[in-house]
Amino acid sequence: MQLNNEFMIQLYRTMLMIRRFEEKALDLKARQIIPGLLHLYIGEEAVATGMCAALRRDDYISSTHRGHGHCIAKGGDISLMMAELLGREKGYCRGKGGSMHIADIDLGILGANGVVAAGMPISGGAALSIKMRGKDQVVACFFGDGGSNQGAFHESLNMAALWKLPVIYVCENNQYAISVAQSRSCSIRDIYLRKDAYEIEGCMVDGNDVLAVYQAAKETVDRARRGEGPTLIECKTYRWRGHYEGEADRTYTYRTKQEIEEWIDRCPIKRFQKVLLDQGVVSQVGLNQIEQEIQSDLQKAMEFAQNCPFPEPQDALKDLYYEE
Amino acid sequence: MREITFVEAVNEALHEEMARDERVYIFGEDVRVGYGKGGPFGATNGLATRFGPERVIDTPISESAIAGTSVGAALWGMRPVAEIMFSDFLALAMDHIVNSAAKMRYAYAGEATVPVVFRMACGAGVGAALHHSQSPEAWITNVPGLKVVMPSTPADAKGLLKSAIRDDNPVVFFEHKFLYSRLREPVPEGEHLIPLGKADVKRSGEDLTIIAYGAMLQQAMRAADLLNQEGVKVEVLDPRTLVPLDRETILQSVKKTGKVIIVHEAPTFGGFGGEIAALIAEEAFYSLDAPIKRVGAPFTPVPASPILEKFYLPNAEKIVKAAKEIME
Numbered sequence: 001m002q003l004n005n006e007f008m009i010q011l012y013r014t015m016l017m018i019r020r021f022e023e024k025a026l027d028l029k030a031r032q033i034i035p036g037l038l039h040l041y042i043g044e045e046a047v048a049t050g051m052c053a054a055l056r057r058d059d060y061i062s063s064t065h066r067g068h069g070h071c072i073a074k075g076g077d078i079s080l081m082m083a084e085l086l087g088r089e090k091g092y093c094r095g096k097g098g099s100m101h102i103a104d105i106d107l108g109i110l111g112a113n114g115v116v117a118a119g120m121p122i123s124g125g126a127a128l129s130i131k132m133r134g135k136d137q138v139v140a141c142f143f144g145d146g147g148s149n150q151g152a153f154h155e156s157l158n159m160a161a162l163w164k165l166p167v168i169y170v171c172e173n174n175q176y177a178i179s180v181a182q183s184r185s186c187s188i189r190d191i192y193l194r195k196d197a198y199e200i201e202g203c204m205v206d207g208n209d210v211l212a213v214y215q216a217a218k219e220t221v222d223r224a225r226r227g228e229g230p231t232l233i234e235c236k237t238y239r240w241r242g243h244y245e246g247e248a249d250r251t252y253t254y255r256t257k258q259e260i261e262e263w264i265d266r267c268p269i270k271r272f273q274k275v276l277l278d279q280g281v282v283s284q285v286g287l288n289q290i291e292q293e294i295q296s297d298l299q300k301a302m303e304f305a306q307n308c309p310f311p312e313p314q315d316a317l318k319d320l321y322y323e324e
Numbered sequence: 325m326r327e328i329t330f331v332e333a334v335n336e337a338l339h340e341e342m343a344r345d346e347r348v349y350i351f352g353e354d355v356r357v358g359y360g361k362g363g364p365f366g367a368t369n370g371l372a373t374r375f376g377p378e379r380v381i382d383t384p385i386s387e388s389a390i391a392g393t394s395v396g397a398a399l400w401g402m403r404p405v406a407e408i409m410f411s412d413f414l415a416l417a418m419d420h421i422v423n424s425a426a427k428m429r430y431a432y433a434g435e436a437t438v439p440v441v442f443r444m445a446c447g448a449g450v451g452a453a454l455h456h457s458q459s460p461e462a463w464i465t466n467v468p469g470l471k472v473v474m475p476s477t478p479a480d481a482k483g484l485l486k487s488a489i490r491d492d493n494p495v496v497f498f499e500h501k502f503l504y505s506r507l508r509e510p511v512p513e514g515e516h517l518i519p520l521g522k523a524d525v526k527r528s529g530e531d532l533t534i535i536a537y538g539a540m541l542q543q544a545m546r547a548a549d550l551l552n553q554e555g556v557k558v559e560v561l562d563p564r565t566l567v568p569l570d571r572e573t574i575l576q577s578v579k580k581t582g583k584v585i586i587v588h589e590a591p592t593f594g595g596f597g598g599e600i601a602a603l604i605a606e607e608a609f610y611s612l613d614a615p616i617k618r619v620g621a622p623f624t625p626v627p628a629s630p631i632l633e634k635f636y637l638p639n640a641e642k643i644v645k646a647a648k649e650i651m652e
């Protein structure tokens with residue numbers, strides 16, 4: 001696949017932005033500036049980035065409890081995200097949702113979700129609406145290895161297959177659901193093989209290789225747009241941090257230090273950096289400049305969020321029902 | 325008496341019941357290791373090491389099947405203690421709790437028993453937002469065939485959980501996550517059983533009854549202290565079990581004080597407090613010398629930002645305010 005330099009650099013930029021955004025969030029959480037639950041995507045950036053790069057602005061995504069990466073990759077505003085994490089008035093949910101509920105309806109981001117696999121039928125519904133409205137949009141539905149064991153996964157895939165809905169199911173197989181290794185929760189090793197139960201297309205890709213993810217995404221998005229139905233893509237990847245910030249697991253109760261380190265060595269960003277340098281897409285100076293630009297964007301987002309007031313207490317009562 | 329936390333009391337009950345009866349087993353997500361301590365809150369700490377992986381089963385993330393599988397095993401001689409990690413996901417497990425567990429004995433004309441406990445962490449106060457903070461007890465108190473328990477203290481948690489596990493009926497057992505590690509109190513060692521369906525007067529008084537359960541008991545006790553400073557003698561009553569409800573103890577207290585405030589963390593509208601209020605209105609109307617008051621959450625989901633969550637949650641000050649409205 002021949003990709004132009006600008007596009008490749010944009011992939012890099014997105015991955016790095018996700019990483020830096022979450023490193024910032026991690027720091028703020030450790031200092032108890034961010035309240036509530038925070039699930040980080042560090043190490044898995046190539047999945048959201050490669051997938052969303054194949055989408056149009058008017059396509060939809062559904063996300064998970066680990067959703068910052070999806071949101072940024074689909075074009076989410078990091079200022080509004082950061083403000084939401086800090087519980088501020090101008091956050092995406094006006095402070096009502098926090099990390100696990102961020103959505104941007106205008107960008108087709110149907111929302112992070114605190115309920116594992118809840119995005120799956122919602123994606124199917126979005127796809128059904130696309131079909132009913134006669135559009136050529138598609139839906140990318142992100143979910144985890146753990147989520148693939150919910151009834152919602154199986155019910156959704158069956159419906160989508162039956163009605164040839166334009167959904168790309170993206171399994172982010174980071175190999176654990178909290179402490180449970182995938183081998184202890186799934187009866188099969190490769191989750192994408194569940195495609196056969198529904199006679200749909202599917203494939204497995206290296207989830208730490210952004211170009212591989214993009215390539216798979218591009219093909220399946222094109223198929224979905226042509227009305228050829230859903231696809232199940234499994235991206236093998238790894239979560240570097242604890243299940244949520246605060247899960248220290250210092251004694252390595254469910255995975256080994258060695259395993260974590262091996263995966264850190266396969267960092268999707270470092271790997272792609274090397275590709276970019278080797279292919280002469282960008283120089284080291286260019287990379288440094290991107291880093292600086294991202295730092296500066298992040299700094300602006302932080303300033304926006306920190307200068308933003310908290311909501312008024314009574315705002316808790318707003319927006320429950322549609323009112324004229 | 326030695327003091328332990330709420331979650332340690334839950335854990336102790338599980339240890340004791342598993343040791344006592346080998347039909348008892350644990351079934352849920354991350355119950356073996358969790359975050360290195362047995363479930364996200366440590367409730368199942370040490371069970372896998374002691375009783376082996378056959379009796380402490382990590383399930384896939386499949387709440388509907390966690391509930392349904394437990395019902396099936398309970399029908400045929402086992403005594404599962406199923407764990408739904410957060411009570412918000414009761415919504416996913418609901419079918420088998422409501423349509424299977426609750427109805428089998430009735431449908432099979434008393435021939436079947438379904439001795440299963442569904443434990444789950446409920447409640448707000450930790451900034452966990454809309455999908456990890458609800459108090460859904462009223463979703464299921466309207467389902468005949470279930471027992472519903474919601475302890476407020478470590479000692480009650482231990483005694484009620486042990487009774488729930490020994491009960492031959494399906495029991496839904498709510499544990500408030502805010503209390504888990506924050507509340508440390510004396511808990512009897514060894515055999516300590518509290519019968520389901522018995523309320524407890526946590527503090528006696530003559531002027532006003534406050535009925536509260538779950539994390540709201542702490543707030544009710546604080547409110548009672550505050551009111552006491554102004555000379556109001558408050559009786560604080562904890563139903564502990566919502567189904568079956570200890571009607572007598574509630575009516576007795578209200579007949580004595582003539583005034584009552586009912587407190588729970590769930591939204592007031594449609595909440596279980598309405599059932600208690602109706603009971604009092606029907607059975608003790610002529611003993612009342614002020615309107616029944618309810619203190620609960622507003623009719624919205626639980627918001628994330630601490631400032632919003634604080635506004636949302638009932639607390640001692642809100643209870644005192646309600647008390648002043650009826651104390652003339």
Ligand SMILES: Cc1ncc(C[n+]2csc(CCOP(=O)(O)OP(=O)(O)O)c2C)c(N)n1
Binds near residue numbers: 175413
């Ligand atoms: C229905 C439901 N059950 C349980 C949980 C608690 N929970 C949150 S994340 C998680 C593990 C999810 O694993 P996976 O789908 O692999 O996603 P990952 O966290 O690895 O990204 C669990 C059990 C939940 N949020 N929703």
Ligand SMILES: [Mg+2]
Binds near residue numbers: 144145146173177
């Ligand atoms: Mg996972």
